[in-house]
Amino acid sequence: MSVPFDQMDGQIWFNGEFVDWKDAKVHVLTHGLHYASAVFEGERAYGGEIFKLREHTERLIESGRILGFTVPYGADEIDAACNELLRRQGFSDAYVRPIAWRGSESMGVAAQKNRINLAISIWQWPSYFDPEQRMKGIRLDIAEYRRPDPRTAPSKSKAAGLYMICTISKHAAEAKGYADALMLDWRGQVAEATGANIFFVKDGVVHTPTPDCFLDGITRRTVIDLAKRRGLEVQVRAIQPEELEGFSEAFLCGTAAEVTPVAEIGPYRFTPGTITRQLVEDYMAEVQPKRLAAE
Numbered sequence: 656m657s658v659p660f661d662q663m664d665g666q667i668w669f670n671g672e673f674v675d676w677k678d679a680k681v682h683v684l685t686h687g688l689h690y691a692s693a694v695f696e697g698e699r700a701y702g703g704e705i706f707k708l709r710e711h712t713e714r715l716i717e718s719g720r721i722l723g724f725t726v727p728y729g730a731d732e733i734d735a736a737c738n739e740l741l742r743r744q745g746f747s748d749a750y751v752r753p754i755a756w757r758g759s760e761s762m763g764v765a766a767q768k769n770r771i772n773l774a775i776s777i778w779q780w781p782s783y784f785d786p787e788q789r790m791k792g793i794r795l796d797i798a799e800y801r802r803p804d805p806r807t808a809p810s811k812s813k814a815a816g817l818y819m820i821c822t823i824s825k826h827a828a829e830a831k832g833y834a835d836a837l838m839l840d841w842r843g844q845v846a847e848a849t850g851a852n853i854f855f856v857k858d859g860v861v862h863t864p865t866p867d868c869f870l871d872g873i874t875r876r877t878v879i880d881l882a883k884r885r886g887l888e889v890q891v892r893a894i895q896p897e898e899l900e901g902f903s904e905a906f907l908c909g910t911a912a913e914v915t916p917v918a919e920i921g922p923y924r925f926t927p928g929t930i931t932r933q934l935v936e937d938y939m940a941e942v943q944p945k946r947l948a949a950e
């Protein structure tokens with residue numbers, strides 16, 4: 656058994672202070688816990704530097720704004736806290752998890768007066784998917800739940816509540832022996848996996864769905880840039896599930912997942928090919944700190 660997450664060693668940045676890992680606690684009557692009034696980020700450090708830290712911090716602040724609250728620290732302070740915590744934790748490669756949530760000052764749906772809290776934790780999270788399976792391509796089920804219409808949920812926010820259907824879908828997929836699930840959107844178009852965006856390849860052209868009801872991932876945007884730098888055509892468009900039949904390659908991408916080839920989605924089969932392999936390599940090169948690359 657691995658050590659439970661509330662029992663690990665180290666420090667957590669909690670509302671402006673570095674506290675002992677085991678002491679970073681909240682009360683059971685926390686608004687964020689009862690009503691999902693929480694937003695978070697997932698970042699990765701490579702070679703001692705957090706990749707695209709400022710973009711993640713800005714998205715965190717924006718996610719809070721969409722939920723109607725102001726994260727009570729500026730982007731400079733949050734970036735400095737992440738960097739100092741990474742140094743204190745002593746990791747070179749690590750996962751960084753800032754989370755902001757409404758506190759426990761009052762209970763009930765309305766919580767305008769509740770304190771907005773911010774905590775940052777950093778731990779080692781080597782590979783999101785089984786490393787052995789990863790380059791062969793992982794297997795995805797097709798989820799029953801769909802990404803909601805943006806008129807029914809704050810889909811541009813990385814809000815905790817949006818992950819409820821992701822956890823249900825991921826559990827259902829794993830129970831059937833799959834690594835993850837592909838989620839369609841409310842219209843029935845291809846959307847994303849439970850914690851990563853999706854790409855396809857056909858005849859040398861890269862295709863990815865328009866992020867109009869799911870997270871426009873920072874990794875997704877990086878991969879689009881990398882593909883264009885390789886001279887590849889990238890089509891960002893609505894993708895229908897029937898089209899899966901015609902794609903030769905598929906891969907997921909996200910901060911945690913990095914670039915992960917996909918071999919199966921329900922009845923459809925894909926072969927991790929040259930474009931996927933190239934983008935896996937290009938992404939791993941891109942995330943390395945520029946100071947290391949220059950050495």
Ligand SMILES: Cc1ncc(COP(=O)(O)O)c(C=O)c1O
Binds near residue numbers: 697850869870911
């Ligand atoms: C649901 C979901 N989609 C997409 C992504 C990819 O976002 P990013 O590349 O910004 O990490 C994530 C997070 O990693 C996610 O949780």
